[in-house]
Amino acid sequence: MYQYSCMNAISEVGLQKFTDQYTKTEVKEDADALLVRSAALHDMEFSDKLAAIARAGAGVNNIPLERCAEQGIVVFNTPGANANGVKEAVIAGLLLASRDLADGINWVKAESGNEDIAKLAEKEKKNFAGSEIKGKKLGIIGLGAIGILVANTAVHLGMEVYGYDPYISVDSAWNLSREITHITDVNDIYRECDYITIHVPLLESTKKMINEEAIAEMKDGVILLNYARDLLVDEEAVVKAVQSGKIRRYMSDFPNTTTAGVKNCIVTPHLGASTSESEDNCAVMAVKEVMDYLENGNINHSVNYPTCDMGKCKGVCRVAINHKNIKNMIGQFASVLGEADMNIANMANQSKGEYAYSLFDLDTQITDEVVEKLKNVQGVLRIRIL
Numbered sequence: 001m002y003q004y005s006c007m008n009a010i011s012e013v014g015l016q017k018f019t020d021q022y023t024k025t026e027v028k029e030d031a032d033a034l035l036v037r038s039a040a041l042h043d044m045e046f047s048d049k050l051a052a053i054a055r056a057g058a059g060v061n062n063i064p065l066e067r068c069a070e071q072g073i074v075v076f077n078t079p080g081a082n083a084n085g086v087k088e089a090v091i092a093g094l095l096l097a098s099r100d101l102a103d104g105i106n107w108v109k110a111e112s113g114n115e116d117i118a119k120l121a122e123k124e125k126k127n128f129a130g131s132e133i134k135g136k137k138l139g140i141i142g143l144g145a146i147g148i149l150v151a152n153t154a155v156h157l158g159m160e161v162y163g164y165d166p167y168i169s170v171d172s173a174w175n176l177s178r179e180i181t182h183i184t185d186v187n188d189i190y191r192e193c194d195y196i197t198i199h200v201p202l203l204e205s206t207k208k209m210i211n212e213e214a215i216a217e218m219k220d221g222v223i224l225l226n227y228a229r230d231l232l233v234d235e236e237a238v239v240k241a242v243q244s245g246k247i248r249r250y251m252s253d254f255p256n257t258t259t260a261g262v263k264n265c266i267v268t269p270h271l272g273a274s275t276s277e278s279e280d281n282c283a284v285m286a287v288k289e290v291m292d293y294l295e296n297g298n299i300n301h302s303v304n305y306p307t308c309d310m311g312k313c314k315g316v317c318r319v320a321i322n323h324k325n326i327k328n329m330i331g332q333f334a335s336v337l338g339e340a341d342m343n344i345a346n347m348a349n350q351s352k353g354e355y356a357y358s359l360f361d362l363d364t365q366i367t368d369e370v371v372e373k374l375k376n377v378q379g380v381l382r383i384r385i386l
């Protein structure tokens with residue numbers, strides 16, 4: 001039996017995928033797996049029982065990845081599962097930034113008791129006039145799951161699309177429309193584009209990538225969209241630029257005291273992935289990842305451990321070892337098993353940065369004594385027998 005705990009509300013469509021081997025617990029210390037959306041886990045202590053954390057979503061900046069890896073806790077996310085939801089929010093953002101729909105709607109609300117509203121509207125509408133996106137240049141920074149969907153949709157809406165991503169995956173490159181101009185110097189996006197949208201992960205290297213210098217390179221009256229993370233942008237510099245008119249509008253999905261309520265900053269309360277479809281997709285993917293890891297030891301879509309998948313165990317038992325990526329680990333594991341007269345029927349070993357993961361299918365049941373010997377190999381972080 002396994003136990004899981006939810007750190008945020010997780011879609012029932014996903015939770016229903018758990019079989020009767022799983023029960024939900026409110027006691028986090030009892031959980032084998034945690035499911036989370038944006039709840040901040042940086043200050044949370046993790047029990048020795050916890051084997052997996054699944055982020056039902058894309059961004060993992062709310063999870064201490066390194067600390068988890070060191071404790072042998074595999075962290076998963078659900079790449080692409082909410083990308084369509086975010087794409088649609090970004091397209092809405094493009095239109096809201098171009099047409100003064102928000103102020104127009106607010107004006108109608110304010111005048112709702114006015115009997116002359118229809119006549120007055122015809123007089124006032126000039127105050128809410130905008131521009132069209134067709135024929136305008138859109139620069140996309142980050143062509144991953146969301147960036148490519150935005151890029152391809154914007155092409156269909158008649159925009160001229162420029163894309164920048166020095167680390168683009170082969171999959172993304174295959175899925176990108178040929179109409180998109182490939183940019184290798186991000187400054188060309190800043191200099192050329194009428195609209196700029198960012199879709200990169202929040203990492204040390206991307207923090208405040210949109211800063212005063214980047215803004216200075218941009219066209220006057222540019223529209224900037226941020227449905228990725230607020231810390232990617234120096235928002236104090238953005239607010240100054242909005243107030244001076246350098247940036248016509250700043251669209252953000254991340255409210256904070258810097259941008260909330262500022263004229264021409266249109267901020268939504270982190271709604272990008274808040275659609276029933278995205279919430280279901282993310283939860284289903286997260287639950288499947290957790291079950292495959294807890295039951296079979298397979299790792300798919302982890303952000304702190306390598307992908308390692310041997311399907312279902314074909315031997316008598318499977319030994320799953322989370323360990324440091326240092327030399328001679330496999331040799332030591334094989335020696336311990338060989339000395340105990342245990343044959344390895346099948347095995348896999350993969351590494352990612354400082355961490356590695358090994359799976360061994362054995363022809364015989366492993367004993368507690370051998371498990372203890374494997375645990376004592378220096379660099380081993382966790383062992384599970386499945």
Ligand SMILES: NC(=O)c1ccc[n+]([C@@H]2O[C@H](COP(=O)([O-])OP(=O)(O)OC[C@H]3O[C@@H](n4cnc5c(N)ncnc54)[C@H](O)[C@@H]3O)[C@@H](O)[C@H]2O)c1
Pocket residue numbers: 057058059060079080082083086141142143144145146147164165166167168169172199200201202205206227228229253270271272273274
């Ligand atoms: N608003 C929301 O609700 C919401 C929902 C989902 C994701 N997000 C955020 O959107 C962002 C993108 O998510 P995704 O699912 O597309 O992720 P992804 O991993 O599929 O794509 C990110 C892309 O950014 C590229 N990249 C990394 N560093 C870069 C750099 N310095 N310059 C240019 N490109 C760079 C990567 O190569 C990758 O192709 C993330 O920050 C994520 O947290 C927000």
Ligand SMILES: O=C(O)[C@H](O)COP(=O)(O)O
Pocket residue numbers: 037038039056057058059060082270272273274
């Ligand atoms: O990174 C993500 O997937 C998004 O920011 C969505 O976050 P949420 O699951 O809290 O809506």
